[in-house]
Amino acid sequence: MKKILILHTGGTIAMSEDKNGAVAPGKENPLNQFKNPFGADYELVIENIFNIPSPHMDPANMLVLQQRIIKAYENENIDGVVITHGTDTLEETAYFLDLTIPFKLPIVLTGAMRSANEIGSDGLYNFKTAILTAASPEAKGMGVLVVMNDEIHTARYVTKTHTTNVATFRTPTFGPIGLILRDEVRFFEKLLRHRSVLLDHVVDHVYLFKAYAGMDPELLEIALNEQTNGVVIEALGAGNLPPKVLPVIEKLLAKKIPVVLVSRSFNGIAQDVYAYPGGGVQLKQMGVTFCHGLNGQKARIKLLVGLSAGLSGDELADFVSDAVS
Numbered sequence: 649m650k651k652i653l654i655l656h657t658g659g660t661i662a663m664s665e666d667k668n669g670a671v672a673p674g675k676e677n678p679l680n681q682f683k684n685p686f687g688a689d690y691e692l693v694i695e696n697i698f699n700i701p702s703p704h705m706d707p708a709n710m711l712v713l714q715q716r717i718i719k720a721y722e723n724e725n726i727d728g729v730v731i732t733h734g735t736d737t738l739e740e741t742a743y744f745l746d747l748t749i750p751f752k753l754p755i756v757l758t759g760a761m762r763s764a765n766e767i768g769s770d771g772l773y774n775f776k777t778a779i780l781t782a783a784s785p786e787a788k789g790m791g792v793l794v795v796m797n798d799e800i801h802t803a804r805y806v807t808k809t810h811t812t813n814v815a816t817f818r819t820p821t822f823g824p825i826g827l828i829l830r831d832e833v834r835f836f837e838k839l840l841r842h843r844s845v846l847l848d849h850v851v852d853h854v855y856l857f858k859a860y861a862g863m864d865p866e867l868l869e870i871a872l873n874e875q876t877n878g879v880v881i882e883a884l885g886a887g888n889l890p891p892k893v894l895p896v897i898e899k900l901l902a903k904k905i906p907v908v909l910v911s912r913s914f915n916g917i918a919q920d921v922y923a924y925p926g927g928g929v930q931l932k933q934m935g936v937t938f939c940h941g942l943n944g945q946k947a948r949i950k951l952l953v954g955l956s957a958g959l960s961g962d963e964l965a966d967f968v969s970d971a972v973s
């Protein structure tokens with residue numbers, strides 16, 4: 649018998665379409681109509697912990713989820729957790745939990761691209777396959793997982809790539825680590841290393857900026873204040889910035905505000921390759937932290953988690969830059 653804790657948080661998987669085609673949460677969560685297809689082999693403990701669209705999700709809510717899971721692991725004898733979530737910020741919640749849950753418990757996030765009463769709705773199917781994955785012995789020790797459209801992805805690298813297509817969740821550069829084939833859960837990769845940190849609160853004022861041709865330095869200047877805890881920049885290509893923004897970055901670093909760099913490219917990692925003004929070599933010499941392999945929103949979660957866990961200086965830089973931790 650497998651005991652799976654189900655935490656519903658909202659999102660399209662919990663919404664329905666009205667007669668004009670507008671999608672919104674109704675009075676009743678359609679997931680409550682889910683009939684356990686697994687019989688007596690599975691005990692599903694279901695909680696509607698939130699009912700929010702995922703653009704309303706924030707790190708404080710992510711911490712509520714993390715604490716609920718830790719409590720269940722310590723006191724309620726569970727074998728796995730499934731979280732249903734809106735897809736817009738699903739990857740951020742998944743990665744937050746990946747970085748902050750210190751034990752080998754299968755935790756699987758899923759959602760839907762089509763609401764409950766739309767033709768071809770993917771919600772119940774994704775929910776079912778997420779439960780199967782959370783119950784799989786092989787999911788133990790794989791970190792937090794995202795299951796959508798018959799694919800299993802790591803929280804660390806998965807990202808939403810399409811506004812409406814049901815095949816929206818992809819893992820650029822590396823690919824998924826498993827598949828669901830009918831009702832069979834098959835993993836074909838292993839996690840090499842996994843590092844989590846302990847935290848009991850989350851810091852705010854960790855900003856994410858995106859670089860562009862002719863980037864205006866005044867955009868970054870808004871981070872030059874006492875409240876700012878950290879800055880992430882999605883840089884150009886292999887990790888380069890327009891030279892106009894360098895004086896602001898110098899000022900941020902002088903104030904001991906960590907500045908983390910990722911690439912805005914969909915594939916690949918940020919590295920110190922180029923030695924022209926604003927190139928990665930100069931940025932690294934200035935003290936910018938390169939975060940290898942994460943996208944901007946994940947690097948922001950990682951910086952926020954590291955800061956919330958009390959890391960600073962070299963320790964924080966090591967934590968953030970090591971994308972396989």
Ligand SMILES: NC(=O)C[C@H](N)C(=O)O
Nearest residue numbers: 659660701702734735736
């Ligand atoms: N497919 C979805 O779930 C998108 C929705 N806007 C959400 O993230 O809540």
